[in-house]
Amino acid sequence: MNNNINLEEYIANLCDKARDASYNLAQSSLTERNNALGMLADKLQNSDIINKIIEKNDIDVSHAKENGITDAMVDRLKLDEKRIKNIAGALMKIIALPDPLGKGDNWIRPNGLSIRRISVPLGVVGMIYESRPNVTVDAAALCIKSGNSVVLRGGKEAINSNLILADIIRQSVKEAGLDSDCVQIIDNITRESANVLMKQHGKIDVLIPRGNAPLINNVRENSRIPVIETGVGVCHIYVDYNADFDMAANIVVRSKARASVCNAVETVLISRGIYKEFLPVMKKRLDELNTEIRGCEKTLEILKDAVPATEEDYYTEYLDFILAVKVVADVHEAIAHINKYNTKHSEAIITNDMKNAKEFQSKVDAVAVYVNTSTRFTDGEEFGFGAEIGISTSKLHARGPVGLNELTTVKYLIDGDGQVR
């Protein structure tokens, strides 16, 4: 009880600090905000600092291995020199992006009112996320660049990595002459701390959960703050009756190769007309990745070693080297299956039938619908937008990559000389 009161005070206090700093940040210049990111990029290329980060990350990775975490999860957690330098490289790209603030348009109404519509920061962004520690830097950098404070609540498994990264970020912000309180990190990683954070209505303007389905669902059920849902991807590839086999098998394999990301493929649907011929081709390529196949009855006819798929499998985001495979009658059954089981993220059809391609793109309900290419392209960089804080599967505000522009809102400034209505 006493602990809970302390937790509530602790988090409310962090949020108040972030709120105060957000006013400072909203008035800052692009140069100041970019300077903060530049100092951060410098530090992340300094070998002493890199070594300190790796030291802390090693602790997290050892704990994770002791706890018997999957290889895919360890891959998400791991930082090495190359990955840290990649984070610094991502910062340089964010610096190069134009200022998302103060943009807009203006017009004059027939009664002489002058209306300006300008972009302003959201205010305070709350992030609830899981193992990947690069999210700490990416999220903070995008928030700083867009004039927002951020309250970070990462996963327990990455806590040592996240704390040192947050320290380095705050130091960089301070050295740039801005209020370092714009970056707050919660070091109490319990279910309670997430729940308390979700109740900070009026202190936090938007909550962005990034992680697996139970995390996202928990935030949606319990948040009193508007939420941008990100990250859960039960993505499908449908291989149509006249697909190019080599292309299809290559797209499937490359869409699974980084199994731990949200736009990786989880289920492959195959047209009844070709499954007998296509399955062995696909299997041969998938063996490169040592992937377990969970198949429907028809799949098991051809791939004798496959595990039988359950209804549950079709709903599952494995984030691992497991692939569900189902044979369907045609494009209509594929669309129906996808709209039932998908998380509205990224879906692909491999076909040479123009009509089927068009119908698939029109009727599949998802953020991104692909023809003859991989689901893995749903990504801010790949779309040409620059860095993103996550892929939103929400329909409101931001659908798809959430970048700098999606971290702003608008304000109307209206000038008159006595007009009334």
Next chain:
Amino acid sequence: MNNNINLEEYIANLCDKARDASYNLAQSSLTERNNALGMLADKLQNSDIINKIIEKNDIDVSHAKENGITDAMVDRLKLDEKRIKNIAGALMKIIALPDPLGKGDNWIRPNGLSIRRISVPLGVVGMIYESRPNVTVDAAALCIKSGNSVVLRGGKEAINSNLILADIIRQSVKEAGLDSDCVQIIDNITRESANVLMKQHGKIDVLIPRGNAPLINNVRENSRIPVIETGVGVCHIYVDYNADFDMAANIVVRSKARASVCNAVETVLISRGIYKEFLPVMKKRLDELNTEIRGCEKTLEILKDAVPATEEDYYTEYLDFILAVKVVADVHEAIAHINKYNTKHSEAIITNDMKNAKEFQSKVDAVAVYVNTSTRFTDGEEFGFGAEIGISTSKLHARGPVGLNELTTVKYLIDGDGQVR
């Protein structure tokens, strides 16, 4: 208990029908959607139909008067021939607006991927609203035009008006050859029916509450569906030290003249330098409206008949002919007061001091910040956008007037020829 199960089935069933119809509507042409609205406009100009609507509205108005509702509330509820024809006129304006669907841009990535970003309907919109029955038509028309189904849950006091209007809308949709199930109305007006509606995650894509503060707060606290908050406006006018008295008094009076709307002024702040001279000028004009003044101590010095204002008054959206008045030191105190008590809706400063005007617009946190004009201009038509479903005070998705474009989301269609990552 048994009743509750029935209520849940009843509402889930309405939502399912709306969902099914939304697929039909999403594939419809602009001509079909406009035809539905044109038929509706015709009906609302037919004197037999107008008389039937007024007959039902009379029942609602009598009930309201029996229940001792305020004059301002009766004004919101009342429909007469002129108001019904105005609704029809609003429909003609919606018909004239461009199609919000299928718009977007497209580009080609260096790897050859062709990306199209197009606007698509949100799906199913849930509306929870209060007395004004014109909202039934406005909301349904904007949803139909933007390819969305709508589930309407209006107020008990307007139920007879809303039911007949919904009937007329559904008939018009049907006559245009579209699925009339795209418009659903809940006839069980209880707190439970609102609560059940708020739990329809996956069936309803966005909930738009429109009404007073308790209604909005209830939706925010209990909804499991993303919400666009609309309508609560504790709006201020700050009269600065060198304001033009006639202009200021006129703007205050005209900002109160339609007391029942969300962009009406609720509190006037007056600079300490001028309150003794300005208050009598303002009072004389306000007497035209028979407005009760609730003032701070300094206000009471000058206006002996005014009621003392309590802390509670400054938080209150009266929606009636009551005005809170407070004397403040300067623009800084005015900004601080507004940011503490406002609902982030519409705020105005009356001044000839350019620096104060700029500071007010920059630091006041609200959708619309006005200089030398009335808060009443926060309105889709007045901004030049056309009809709106409400004024959003949310920071996400839609801030300000929520019109056709805000009732859409985006979808990415990506075409490749074997690209992988």
